[in-house]
Amino acid sequence: MAELRSRRSNLAVPGSNPRFLEKAKGLPADQVFLDLEDACAPLAKPGARKNIVAALNEGGWGEKIRTVRVNDWTTEWTFQDVIEVVGGAGANLDCIMLPKVVDAGQVQALDMLLTQIEKANGFEVGKIGIEAQIETAQGLINVNQIAFASPRIETIIYGPADFMASINMKSLVVGALHPDYPGDPFHYILMQILMAARARGVQAIDGPFLQVRDVPAFEEVAKRSAMLGFDGKWVLHPGQIDAANEIYAPSQEDYDHAELILDAYDWATSEAGGKKGSAMLGDEMIDEASRKMALVIAGKGRAAGLSRTSSFTPPEE
Ligand code: GLV
Ligand code: MG
Numbered sequence: 001m002a003e004l005r006s007r008r009s010n011l012a013v014p015g016s017n018p019r020f021l022e023k024a025k026g027l028p029a030d031q032v033f034l035d036l037e038d039a040c041a042p043l044a045k046p047g048a049r050k051n052i053v054a055a056l057n058e059g060g061w062g063e064k065i066r067t068v069r070v071n072d073w074t075t076e077w078t079f080q081d082v083i084e085v086v087g088g089a090g091a092n093l094d095c096i097m098l099p100k101v102v103d104a105g106q107v108q109a110l111d112m113l114l115t116q117i118e119k120a121n122g123f124e125v126g127k128i129g130i131e132a133q134i135e136t137a138q139g140l141i142n143v144n145q146i147a148f149a150s151p152r153i154e155t156i157i158y159g160p161a162d163f164m165a166s167i168n169m170k171s172l173v174v175g176a177l178h179p180d181y182p183g184d185p186f187h188y189i190l191m192q193i194l195m196a197a198r199a200r201g202v203q204a205i206d207g208p209f210l211q212v213r214d215v216p217a218f219e220e221v222a223k224r225s226a227m228l229g230f231d232g233k234w235v236l237h238p239g240q241i242d243a244a245n246e247i248y249a250p251s252q253e254d255y256d257h258a259e260l261i262l263d264a265y266d267w268a269t270s271e272a273g274g275k276k277g278s279a280m281l282g283d284e285m286i287d288e289a290s291r292k293m294a295l296v297i298a299g300k301g302r303a304a305g306l307s308r309t310s311s312f313t314p315p316e317e
Contacts, residue, residue, distance in 0.1 A: 005065055006030045006303040007155065007203055007232040008248035009241045014039035015048030015068075021055040029241050030232065031065035033131075036081050037072070037099050045077055053088035065094045067131055072100035073109065082110065086117045086128060095129035095154055100162060102138040104149035111150040126152060131205075134193055135159030136166040143192055147200035155231075156197040157205040158190060190225055203231040212237035222247045231300070245304070255301035256310045261286050261294035263312035273314065 011029035013020050015036050024032050034052045036045055052068055070081035082096060098110050110130060118125050130152040134143055140163075147156055163169075169185065190206070197204035206225040209218045218240050222233050232248045235241050250258065265286055268279030278287040 006249075006300075006305070007065060007205060008304060009235045009244035010065075010067075010205060010232055011235050011238075011241065012039065012208065015052040016040045016044040018051050018055070021051060025055075025060040025062070027238055027241060028245065029064060029235060030245070031067060032061065033067040033069050033097050033234075035069045036077070036085075037069050045071070045081075049081060049084045049088075052085055056085075056089035056092040059092065061092075066092065067095040067097050068093060069097040069099060069133075072098065073106050074100070078110075079113065082113050083117060086114060087121060090117065090121055090123050090128060093128060095131050097131040097133060097157070099133040099159065100135050100139065101132045101146055102136060103142045104145040107132055107146055107149035107153065111152055114152065128152065129154040131155040131157055133157045133159045133207075135162035138166075140189060140192055143196040144199065147196040147202065153200065153202050155203040155205045156193050156200075157234075158193050158207045158225075160186070160207045161210065163189065184224065186224070190228055190230070194228055194230065198229070204229065206230045206233040208234040208236050209240070210236065212240065215239055215243055219243050219247060229296075248300075249304035249306065250297045250301045252306060252309060254297055255306045256308055258294040258297035258301065259308050260310065260312050261290055262298055265291045265294075267312065267314050 007030050009029040010031040010033060011024055011027060013024040013032055013034050015021070015034045016039070021034065034055065036048050036052065040048045056066060056068075068081075068085045070085070071077040086093065086096070096110065096114065098106065101107060107130060114128050114130075115125055117123075118127055130150055131154055132146050134140055134146070134156060135158075139146065143156065147153060194204045206222065209221050211217055222244060225233065226247045230248070233244050235244050261281060264279060264281045265288075267273040268276045268286075273279070278285055280286075284290075
């Protein structure tokens with residue numbers, strides 16, 4: 001988990017708008033995805049490919065994960081999106097995001113195309129990762145196979161707007177609860193995606209919230225998926241970035257506590273600590289399962305750049 005790259009906030013940037021592409025470089029998002037799909041009108045897509053290649057090759061993205069979202073396989077654009085973007089800027093690109101994935105075959109098709117482009121351009125095979133968006137009923141029932149379809153898979157992403165359309169869900173706001181519905185209609189979908197991602201050992205990412213000026217409502221929605229264990233969420237507007245970065249990182253207190261558990265458990269199981277399988281940390285009993293839970297929180301905290309504000313002292317005999 002320590003090697004996990006932080007994806008708390010994933011900023012959507014339309015590839016058709018050079019001004020937005022330039023502005024995105026300076027924003028504090030963990031990841032950007034430069035969009036050739038739904039944020040680009042069909043007539044603007046060829047120009048957007050060129051803008052994206054130029055923006056990636058110009059650099060200035062700092063430590064951000066750089067992803068390009070191509071069009072889905074039912075369109076006439078996907079192959080050319082991938083060839084032009086990876087061929088033109090593969091050295092400066094981390095992942096391709098594939099939207100509306102319905103089965104493992106679609107991921108494998110992208111994997112094969114990427115392999116050829118990597119070979120043709122002298123890149124290491126496997127350099128480019130794949131992020132798979134689950135946005136339809138069909139995608140959700142196949143999500144487990146999709147997660148295991150290629151070693152390139154880095155994230156499984158929930159796409160609420162297309163998903164809600166796919167299942168005919170009534171709602172006033174994409175990604176938010178209908179005020180008349182008593183429960184959380186997204187829980188089932190989020191959990192399916194999370195299980196597939198965790199079984200495969202990749203990140204689970206929540207999708208967009210479209211009421212971009214309502215930051216408190218964004219926070220409410222983000223907290224739900226963060227509590228389940230999701231690693232991050234899309235942000236559509238600079239105003240959502242800080243909220244996502246905070247909500248998907250552990251709090252300083254939880255991070256410190258997780259690091260303490262790791263140290264205390266290490267010590268307890270050591271020769272000096274008496275080779276014990278469980279131990280007390282203050283009033284809390286910790287064992288191997290506590291260590292696993294602590295590893296997750298510590299991993300997310302380290303990836304988010306937190307540093308410890310406390311240290312472990314072995315108890316006096
Ligand atoms: C994102 O692509 C969505 O459809 O919500
Ligand atoms: Mg979508």
